[in-house]
Amino acid sequence: MRSMLKATVASLTLAAVSAGGAFAGSHALSGDLKIFLDTSNPAPRATMEAMIADFAEMHPDLNIETTVIDREAYKTQIRNFLTADSPDVATWYAANRMRPYVEAGLFEDVSDLWAEEDIANNLASTKGAMTIDGKQWGVPYTYYQWGIYYRKDIFAELGLSEPTTWEEEKANCAAIVASGRACYTIGSKFLWTAGGWFDYLNLRTNGFDYHMDMAAGNVAWTDDGVRQTFANWKELIDMGGFVANHQNYSWQEALPFMVNGEAASYLMGNFAVAPLREAGLTDDQLDFYQFPAINPDVALAEDAPTDTFHIPANAANKEAAREFLRFVVSANVQTEINNGANLGQLPVNAGSAVDDDKFLNEGFEMLSSNSPGGVAQFFDRDFPAEMAAEAMQGFQEFMVFPDNLDDILNRLEKVRARVYK
Numbered sequence: 001m002r003s004m005l006k007a008t009v010a011s012l013t014l015a016a017v018s019a020g021g022a023f024a025g026s027h028a029l030s031g032d033l034k035i036f037l038d039t040s041n042p043a044p045r046a047t048m049e050a051m052i053a054d055f056a057e058m059h060p061d062l063n064i065e066t067t068v069i070d071r072e073a074y075k076t077q078i079r080n081f082l083t084a085d086s087p088d089v090a091t092w093y094a095a096n097r098m099r100p101y102v103e104a105g106l107f108e109d110v111s112d113l114w115a116e117e118d119i120a121n122n123l124a125s126t127k128g129a130m131t132i133d134g135k136q137w138g139v140p141y142t143y144y145q146w147g148i149y150y151r152k153d154i155f156a157e158l159g160l161s162e163p164t165t166w167e168e169e170k171a172n173c174a175a176i177v178a179s180g181r182a183c184y185t186i187g188s189k190f191l192w193t194a195g196g197w198f199d200y201l202n203l204r205t206n207g208f209d210y211h212m213d214m215a216a217g218n219v220a221w222t223d224d225g226v227r228q229t230f231a232n233w234k235e236l237i238d239m240g241g242f243v244a245n246h247q248n249y250s251w252q253e254a255l256p257f258m259v260n261g262e263a264a265s266y267l268m269g270n271f272a273v274a275p276l277r278e279a280g281l282t283d284d285q286l287d288f289y290q291f292p293a294i295n296p297d298v299a300l301a302e303d304a305p306t307d308t309f310h311i312p313a314n315a316a317n318k319e320a321a322r323e324f325l326r327f328v329v330s331a332n333v334q335t336e337i338n339n340g341a342n343l344g345q346l347p348v349n350a351g352s353a354v355d356d357d358k359f360l361n362e363g364f365e366m367l368s369s370n371s372p373g374g375v376a377q378f379f380d381r382d383f384p385a386e387m388a389a390e391a392m393q394g395f396q397e398f399m400v401f402p403d404n405l406d407d408i409l410n411r412l413e414k415v416r417a418r419v420y421k
Helices: 002-019 042-058 071-083 099-103 117-122 152-158 166-178 192-206 208-215 224-238 255-259 270-278 318-329 331-337 358-369 385-400 402-419
Strands: 031-037 062-068 089-093 139-143 146-151 182-184 263-269 286-289 301-303 306-310 374-376
Touching: 031 042, 031 318, 042 062, 042 318, 042 331, 071 089, 071 099, 089 318, 117 318, 139 318, 139 331, 146 152, 146 270, 146 301, 146 358, 152 166, 152 286, 166 182, 166 224, 192 208, 192 224, 192 263, 192 301, 192 385, 208 374, 224 385, 224 402, 255 263, 255 270, 263 270, 270 286, 270 358, 286 358, 306 318, 318 331, 385 402
Parallel strands: 031 062, 031 089, 182 263, 301 374
Antiparallel strands: 089 306, 139 306, 146 263, 146 286
């Protein structure tokens, strides 16, 4: 990786010197730059450390000190170190996962970076996820797509094509059920998979801004918009769209239904592709489509959990920190750190390239070009922990007992009043 990134560094430096761009004058950087990382697993750690080493090579007068903290420990320590002994750069997550630190005044406003043309144009898909109160509070370095993975051979057998509207989705589902199969596999034993269904149905019914208002506690669970989301969900439940007894399965235990042809599709993140391939499905059998539109007046938004870099408000070297963030989001660097040998995910920069994998390519195109409505982070990242836990329990209950909806929504409204008071 180092040799490949050296070529990246050289091209970036040359472009900056010749064009007077973002890196122009960067050789004047000096002093200390403290970077805290939560990328403690071996491959992400090596990727980040190599990237930082190449940034250091660009700035020989800058002394960079990197601290890697176990991801779970990082979550409990972040508020303390942002307050007491702040680094200059820290990893974290987008959207409402960063809100507590924004509202506490612990993250730096980096809207100035987002006003720069390259960042504004190439990172546009995640701007909403990095925005609170009209300002941007960090930059993204990686994400991955969610969508509907499906058995292309089953669709061909039944004469079905990829749906783009809700009516087409339901018509496909009716045909699949009539063939003796379930439309969708799901394992809701650990609840979060049901959160993915709520996310997509709510984003498609009411839109990104409404969904984020819900996450911020500003929309009642008994609101008519929420009820319409559940009404759309109930249409699929009532037609027998989901595998039976899904509450007893983990997401992995739900995979065989699709592998064996008992279910035709799976709403899931791209991490499901590897085990589906390992179980024997070929790329001729497996394909992907974007969750179809429900409300034609709502722009398409996606779930794409996004990992981010931030500048703490108490950072000592904000000039060098800003230069590091520019480096992290540049097209070539994001191409390299996200390739299969490193993070194996998607670069956020629309000018980056992705590995030659059909699902990564489809996801990159979808998130970079075909998701004008914004990028959500996934239910249990966007909503506060207590609200998310109670709500996802309610989603699972609804999928098993849809007639309990009124009780579920009234219960969740009481939780909202407590959590956001």
